[in-house]
Amino acid sequence: MSSKETHKPAVQTTGHAWDGDLQEFNNPLPRWWLWAFYATVVFAVIYWVIYPAWPLGRDYTKGLFNTITYETSDGRQVETHWNTRARFLREMQAARAKQEQILQRLAGVPYQEIAADRELSAFAYSMAKVLFADNCAACHQSGGAGVAGLYPNLADDAWLWGGTYAEIEQTIRNGRRGFMPSFARALDEQQLDDVATFVLSLSGFEVDPEAARRGGAIFNGQAGGCYYCHTHEGTGMTSQGAANLTDAVWTVARVQATAGVEANKEAVKAVIRKGIQREMPAWAGRLDDTEIRILTFYVHQLGGGQ
Amino acid sequence: MKHEKIETNSGLLIVLTLIVISIGGLVEIVPLYLIDSTVETVKVEGKDTIRPYTPLELAGRDIYLREGCYTCHSQMIRPFRDEALRYGHYSLAAESQYDHPFQWGSKRTGPDLARVGGKYSNQWHVQHLIAPRSVVPESIMPNYPWLMDTLLRYKDMPARMRALKKVGVPYSETEEEYQANVERFGEEVAGWLDIRRAEQNLLKQAVAGNYDGDNSDVTEMDALVAYLQVLGTMVDFSKFDEGYFASFR
Numbered sequence: 355m356s357s358k359e360t361h362k363p364a365v366q367t368t369g370h371a372w373d374g375d376l377q378e379f380n381n382p383l384p385r386w387w388l389w390a391f392y393a394t395v396v397f398a399v400i401y402w403v404i405y406p407a408w409p410l411g412r413d414y415t416k417g418l419f420n421t422i423t424y425e426t427s428d429g430r431q432v433e434t435h436w437n438t439r440a441r442f443l444r445e446m447q448a449a450r451a452k453q454e455q456i457l458q459r460l461a462g463v464p465y466q467e468i469a470a471d472r473e474l475s476a477f478a479y480s481m482a483k484v485l486f487a488d489n490c491a492a493c494h495q496s497g498g499a500g501v502a503g504l505y506p507n508l509a510d511d512a513w514l515w516g517g518t519y520a521e522i523e524q525t526i527r528n529g530r531r532g533f534m535p536s537f538a539r540a541l542d543e544q545q546l547d548d549v550a551t552f553v554l555s556l557s558g559f560e561v562d563p564e565a566a567r568r569g570g571a572i573f574n575g576q577a578g579g580c581y582y583c584h585t586h587e588g589t590g591m592t593s594q595g596a597a598n599l600t601d602a603v604w605t606v607a608r609v610q611a612t613a614g615v616e617a618n619k620e621a622v623k624a625v626i627r628k629g630i631q632r633e634m635p636a637w638a639g640r641l642d643d644t645e646i647r648i649l650t651f652y653v654h655q656l657g658g659g660q
Numbered sequence: 661m662k663h664e665k666i667e668t669n670s671g672l673l674i675v676l677t678l679i680v681i682s683i684g685g686l687v688e689i690v691p692l693y694l695i696d697s698t699v700e701t702v703k704v705e706g707k708d709t710i711r712p713y714t715p716l717e718l719a720g721r722d723i724y725l726r727e728g729c730y731t732c733h734s735q736m737i738r739p740f741r742d743e744a745l746r747y748g749h750y751s752l753a754a755e756s757q758y759d760h761p762f763q764w765g766s767k768r769t770g771p772d773l774a775r776v777g778g779k780y781s782n783q784w785h786v787q788h789l790i791a792p793r794s795v796v797p798e799s800i801m802p803n804y805p806w807l808m809d810t811l812l813r814y815k816d817m818p819a820r821m822r823a824l825k826k827v828g829v830p831y832s833e834t835e836e837e838y839q840a841n842v843e844r845f846g847e848e849v850a851g852w853l854d855i856r857r858a859e860q861n862l863l864k865q866a867v868a869g870n871y872d873g874d875n876s877d878v879t880e881m882d883a884l885v886a887y888l889q890v891l892g893t894m895v896d897f898s899k900f901d902e903g904y905f906a907s908f909r
Contacts, residue, residue: 368664409691426903437909442739442750443902449741488746492796493784501795504787631873633781639898640748640779 405436461644465519468651475651482652485645489637490653498656502608504632511658512603516592518660523650529636532595536629537578545572549580550622556588557602559615606630697908700754702895707846710894712758712829713887714852715817715862716869720887722820723880724763727804734765735774735891748775749897752905758829770801775892782871785885807881808872817858831855 368378402408405417416435423433424443434440450457456477460468468474487496494500498508506514514532515525541549551561552569572578574586583596590598597605607621637646653659666673692698702710713721724730737743739750751774756762780788787794790808792801821831832838833855841850852861866878871885 409687409695412694412696414691414695424903424906427901432903432907434906434909437906438739439750439906439909440903442741442744443906445741446744484745489779492780492788495795495797504783505795632783635778635781639896 457644460647465647465651465654469655478648478651479655481645482648485641485649486652489641490649493634498653500605502604503606506605507603508653509657510603512598512601512605513592513658513660514590514595514597514605516660517654517658519650519654521592522653522659523646525634526641526646526649526653527636527638530595530634532630532632532634534583534596534625534630536627538627541572541578541626545569545577546623546626547619549573549578549626550619553588553599553622553626554615554618556600559618561615561619698753699757700752700905700908702752702754702900704896704899708844709896710752710754710757711845711849712824712831712853713890714865715814715821715858716865716883717887717890718820718824719812719814719817719862720880720883720885723807723884724887729773730763730765732767732769732801733771733773734763734768735772736764737772737774743772747772748892749895750905751892752895755892755895758824760824760827760829770799773888773891777889777891777893782869782885782889783873785888786872786881789881789884807884808874808879810880812866812878812880812883814859814862814878817862818855821855821858825855 366380368380371377402415403418404420406414407417408415420436421433422436422440422444423431424440425447426432432440456474459474460478463471463474468478486494486498490498493505494508495505500507500509511517513521515521515530537546537549548565548569549572550569551565552567552573555561555563555566555569573580573584573588583591583594584599585591585596588599590596597603604621607618607625637649641649666676702708712718735751735756737747737749737751744750751764755774756764784795786808788796788801789804791803791805792799821829822833825831825833830837830841830844831853832841832850838850838854841853844850845853851857852865854861863878865886866882867875869882869886869889871883871889872879872881
């Protein structure tokens with residue numbers, strides 16, 4: 355077969371050749387493609403009629419036969435042309451209506467009743483898991499274990515601001531400001547050392563009893579005044595967010611039982627020296643009352659709820 | 661016209677292409693300037709609640725742009741149920757009316773930040789910017805430790821505010837403009853928007869807010885956290901009917 359014959363086009367070409375023998379077909383468009391194109395034109399015209407489409411100076415065509423009805427906060431029914439915001443409102447209201455019954459029960463009954471009712475607690479639990487992940491996990495971590503030194507552990511038995519339903523709800527609703535003053539100026543190095551030793555002794559560390567006794571005097575005396583918030587026994591005060599120092603649970607000082615007394619003492623000293631300034635944001639404006647209740651229930655059952 | 665004629669005449673092809681594209685552009689863009697309801701009216705007791713950024717927030721916004729935060733974070737909550745449940749009320753056009761350029765974005769590698777203001781404590785933001793994985797283990801965000809060590813450059817804030825003023829942001833430089841802002845935003849906000857007091861205002865806010873937890877200097881961290889903490893907080897949605905913002909569409 356000669357090469358000239360194979361390159362002879364069977365269909366019409368655009369009539370020019372590049373590079374000696376490169377030619378371009380001039381085929382009509384495939385039928386299916388052409389019809390699909392016409393179909394999109396027809397679709398566009400229908401769309402213009404039904405949906406908001408063409409600008410008209412200071413206004414625009416709103417679309418025919420296509421309205422959305424939603425309810426305003428004061429219960430009026432508003433009918434409007436199709437738009438994403440109205441559609442969104444209707445969608446939110448429809449979803450709320452579906453959950454309304456169970457949400458109302460959740461909003462109304464005491465927490466103990468939620469815990470006792472399997473249907474209610476299952477619903478609250480699955481809703482809270484999502485809320486917790488979106489809003490709380492950034493600090494308290496997805497399992498609620500917190501970050502040592504920074505964000506309290508919600509899954510253990512120790513509560514800085516109280517672990518009853520009412521206290522947890524209060525914490526979420528209004529936020530908290532954890533504050534302990536810095537004692538860097540009030541106490542000298544030796545005193546800091548003694549107080550830290552005393553604090554460790556409260557949690558059962560083997561320490562120099564003489565140093566602990568001196569530290570105790572500062573703790574419970576005017577020099578330190580630690581007892582104002584932590585109480586004479588060191589058991590803390592939830593109204594002040596003051597930690598219980600006797601339970602071997604450490605929320606700020608990174609204390610580990612295996613690290614040895616000296617390392618632990620340094621960690622406690624660092625906290626006393628620097629004080630604590632930390633904040634939990636208030637969620638009242640961001641979450642609604644029922645959501646706060648559901649989260650309260652969830653945090654309470656993470657562990658150690660009182 | 662035969663298509664051969666267009667295809668073999670590049671000059672004509674260019675002209676016709678430009679015409680087709682500009683029709684699309686004109687139809688989409690021009691009406692936004694003409695139709696009044698594009699930007700919502702958000703007034704509480706007669707005052708605009710959405711205001712331009714204070715000098716410190718503006719400096720923070722410039723750092724946000726410099727570090728390319730927008731490549732991974734959007735600032736646009738769409739009116740969908742899933743977005744509302746996660747991020748909060750959908751974004752209003754009015755909320756980005758003073759943003760030049762706006763930060764809506766089109767890619768969410770990280771979460772949307774349109775309403776991140778007030779969601780976390782300053783302390784969290786500082787730690788998260790220095791070492792994101794220390795608080796969010798699964799995060800792929802880079803570390804930005806230098807923000808904490810770099811002093812904020814703020815001598816040129818008046819110039820930056822003037823530039824924004826040229827494109828329509830109501831910062832004030834004369835007594836007249838200041839009075840107009842008092843009328844529009846109230847006295848307190850008008851004070852923040854006065855270019856003549858830019859430096860003084862920036863320092864005042866940085867000290868009062870103590871955003872990075874270290875008041876001995878004003879760092880880039882102070883500015884960026886101040887910016888993040890104001891995002892999406894200017895409209896108190898409890899003051900408006902649910903349907904109010906839908907009535908603008």
